[in-house]
Amino acid sequence: xxxxxxxxxxxxxxxxxxxxxxxxxxxxxxxxxxxxxxxxxxxxxxxxxxxxxxxxxxxxxxxxxxxxxxxxxxxxxxxxxxxxxxxxxxxxxxxxxxxxxxxxxxxxxxxxxxxxxxxxxxxxxxxxxxxxxxxxxxxxxxxxxxxxxxxxxxxxxxxxxxxxxxxxxxxxxxxxxxxxxxxxxxxxxxxxxxxxxxxxxxxxxxxxxxxxxxxxxxxxxxxxxxxxxxxxxxxxxxxxxxxxxxxxxxxxxxxxxxxxxxxxxxxxxxxxxxxxxxxxxxxxxxxxxxxxxxxxxxxxxxxxxxxxxxxxxxxxxx
DNA sequence: AAGATCCACAACCGCGGAAAC
DNA sequence: AGTTTCCGCGGTTGTGGATCT
Numbered sequence: 001x002x003x004x005x006x007x008x009x010x011x012x013x014x015x016x017x018x019x020x021x022x023x024x025x026x027x028x029x030x031x032x033x034x035x036x037x038x039x040x041x042x043x044x045x046x047x048x049x050x051x052x053x054x055x056x057x058x059x060x061x062x063x064x065x066x067x068x069x070x071x072x073x074x075x076x077x078x079x080x081x082x083x084x085x086x087x088x089x090x091x092x093x094x095x096x097x098x099x100x101x102x103x104x105x106x107x108x109x110x111x112x113x114x115x116x117x118x119x120x121x122x123x124x125x126x127x128x129x130x131x132x133x134x135x136x137x138x139x140x141x142x143x144x145x146x147x148x149x150x151x152x153x154x155x156x157x158x159x160x161x162x163x164x165x166x167x168x169x170x171x172x173x174x175x176x177x178x179x180x181x182x183x184x185x186x187x188x189x190x191x192x193x194x195x196x197x198x199x200x201x202x203x204x205x206x207x208x209x210x211x212x213x214x215x216x217x218x219x220x221x222x223x224x225x226x227x228x229x230x231x232x233x234x235x236x237x238x239x240x241x242x243x244x245x246x247x248x249x250x251x252x253x254x255x256x257x258x259x260x261x262x263x264x265x266x267x268x269x270x271x272x273x274x275x276x277x278x279x280x281x282x283x284x285x286x287x288x289x290x291x292x293x294x295x296x297x298x299x300x301x302x303x304x305x306x307x308x309x310x311x312x313x314x315x316x317x318x
Numbered sequence: 319a320a321g322a323t324c325c326a327c328a329a330c331c332g333c334g335g336a337a338a339c
Numbered sequence: 340a341g342t343t344t345c346c347g348c349g350g351t352t353g354t355g356g357a358t359c360t
Contacts, residue, residue, distance in 0.1 A: 015329075017328090037345080037346070038346090052329075056329085059328075060328085088348085101349085102349095103327085105350085106326070106328085109326095109327095110326055
């Protein structure tokens with residue numbers, strides 16, 4: 001049963017987005033901000049369902065999205081977070097602010113899953129050769145101990161991945177710079193700038209496209225080009241990654257950790273944070289909603305750090 | 319060179335939860 | 340309190356490009 005799909009209506013366009021549609025959507029959001037997706041198709045004249053608009057925005061058009069190859073660090077993070085959180089891509093994405101859940105999900109399904117499977121096969125092959133099949137011979141107690149060990153290993157590996165002693169990747173530098181910039185108000189102008197650049201870029205691309213329309217599959221080709229360009233531009237907004245995925249995710253993630261490890265409420269760390277991250281009293285910019293919510297940006301990472309570094313919180317981990 | 323197959327990823331679908339009525 | 344509507348999430352599919360045969 002369930003609700004009928006919102007895209008069943010006649011006249012609703014599906015498939016790849018064209019640059020023109022992108023521009024319509026971006027300029028509308030530029031004026032009104034994201035949210036109220038229901039109204040977007042009506043107000044923009046787009047023949048798209050609200051869902052499609054939201055998806056297009058969150059996955060491609062919003063500023064701060066990094067596209068392209070995943071770094072080793074990101075890969076490690078995804079693997080370990082997936083081990084800890086399962087397929088909760090939105091939660092995982094909240095630790096990789098420049099990546100969308102869709103991106104991470106795709107990367108997991110296309111690359112990491114295979115990689116891990118292969119590794120597992122190799123290990124199991126060895127085990128079978130040794131006359132030992134791990135998964136079938138474990139008693140419940142052994143299984144639990146193994147689970148504990150897995151969690152600890154994941155935890156340790158995650159700590160390695162985020163350790164400041166490691167060469168920091170853009171990922172964590174961006175988190176760090178977020179943290180630093182919280183005390184100043186420098187992030188917002190940067191962010192707006194990048195957004196404007198994004199919209200301008202679409203316009204420029206469209207002009208180019210109209211001058212020299214590609215011979216084959218124009219919409220997809222240009223769309224892809226636009227996406228990449230947007231991604232590249234978005235990458236400049238390291239200081240102000242978008243937060244679409246962080247809304248609500250931080251708490252959700254904290255709950256996950258809490259439930260996983262039986263930690264007490266995060267109230268204390270929250271209050272600490274709320275002090276250090278006093279909300280910006282200035283009038284909001286157009287894309288305030290899109291800006292990295294200080295709390296959401298900071299909380300998961302801080303908590304993660306705390307969790308990783310606090311051996312006491314998880315007795316017997318060392 | 320051409321067809322077959324694989325791969326990557328953008329987009330869609332359906333569901334659940336929350337908010338609005 | 341019950342129903343409807345909207346939003347967000349995760350799983351899945353479709354399509355075009357890349358690679359292989």
